[in-house]
Amino acid sequence: MFRVPYGSSVLTFMVGASFFGLLLVVALASSSHAEGESFLWRKPLVGSLFGLVCTFGILAVFFPKQCSAVLSSGKKGKHENRDVDVSAFHGTGSIVKGHHPDCRNFSDHVFRVGGRRFCAACTGLLLGGLIALVGAFLYFFVDWGVGESGIQVVFVGVIGVLSGLFQFKVKNNIVRLVVNCFFVFGALLLLVGIDGLVQSVLADLYVVALVVFWLLTRISLSQWNNWRICHTCNMESCEYRRSDKDGAKPLSSA
Numbered sequence: 001m002f003r004v005p006y007g008s009s010v011l012t013f014m015v016g017a018s019f020f021g022l023l024l025v026v027a028l029a030s031s032s033h034a035e036g037e038s039f040l041w042r043k044p045l046v047g048s049l050f051g052l053v054c055t056f057g058i059l060a061v062f063f064p065k066q067c068s069a070v071l072s073s074g075k076k077g078k079h080e081n082r083d084v085d086v087s088a089f090h091g092t093g094s095i096v097k098g099h100h101p102d103c104r105n106f107s108d109h110v111f112r113v114g115g116r117r118f119c120a121a122c123t124g125l126l127l128g129g130l131i132a133l134v135g136a137f138l139y140f141f142v143d144w145g146v147g148e149s150g151i152q153v154v155f156v157g158v159i160g161v162l163s164g165l166f167q168f169k170v171k172n173n174i175v176r177l178v179v180n181c182f183f184v185f186g187a188l189l190l191l192v193g194i195d196g197l198v199q200s201v202l203a204d205l206y207v208v209a210l211v212v213f214w215l216l217t218r219i220s221l222s223q224w225n226n227w228r229i230c231h232t233c234n235m236e237s238c239e240y241r242r243s244d245k246d247g248a249k250p251l252s253s254a
Contacts, residue, residue, distance in 0.1 A: 011220055014216070014217045015217060018165060021210045021213065022158060022210075022214075025154070025190060025210065029154040029194055029197050029198075039201050042199070042200075043141070043143075043195070044140065046140060046208065047136050047137070047140025050188070050211070051136055053208065053211055053212055054129045055129075057125060057215060058125075058130070060219075061122045061123075061125055106229065107173075108170070108171050108172055109121065109226075111174070120174070120176040121167060121176055121177070121180045122180075123177050123180075124177040124181040124184075125181070127177075127181045132185055132187065135192070136188060146193065146196050150194075150196040151197065153189050153192055153193035153196070154190055154193035154197070156189050157186040157188070157190030157193060158186070160182045160185055160187065160189060161183060163179045163186070164179060164182065164184070164218050165214065165221065167180055167222070183218065187214065187215075190211075191207045191211065194207050
């Protein structure tokens with residue numbers, strides 16, 4: 001069911017590179033002095049690219065299994081070869097819906113509305129993506145600027161990105177939703193802040209590339225955490241845990 005997306009060394013590299021990239025953005029914002037780049041299409045170009053990133057992120061929310069398949073590696077387990085992904089978790093015959101099993105160990109990952117289960121993290125990413133799309137349109141195409149608050153905007157964005165990368169530590173479904181929403185909005189704030197402070201298409205493209213990398217890192221950390229929860233479960237009645245007991249050992253948290 002859950003597979004580790006990358007090896008421990010690659011995942012560690014992704015986390016380290018994410019923090020290093022974030023530090024470079026802060027250093028760039030703290031030491032820059034805008035000179036007004038002459039490239040006329042800077043804002044429309046950067047706004048369009050960021051809008052595409054948000055759009056693909058929103059699509060990934062609606063197709064989590066396809067997204068997980070792209071990011072995961074390793075051999076397929078016997079549960080993945082079935083037409084319907086069903087596991088007898090704790091002897092209950094529960095069904096895996098989306099990417100979370102109907103198991104109490106994942107109760108803080110989901111919430112229910114009208115009898116339907118929703119992933120809290122994905123819902124937060126969806127809302128954050130929609131808000132970021134609106135914000136990007138207002139800033140890059142309507143010229144709704146941030147005035148002299150560029151550096152403050154950057155630091156709020158840093159908090160948003162950091163909270164998103166550590167969202168797997170959250171133990172409340174509503175807080176998880178808010179944190180993931182803030183993660184995407186924080187990425188927009190970083191881009192807007194850097195654009196206002198530096199006014200360079202290269203700096204903007206660097207931040208957009210980092211946003212994609214941060215999103216991949218956040219998804220990989222989430223997949224690793226899901227895998228860790230199942231593989232450290234001490235309930236012997238879990239069929240999936242018994243069937244996969246000869247597999248790889250759980251990764252250690254960084």
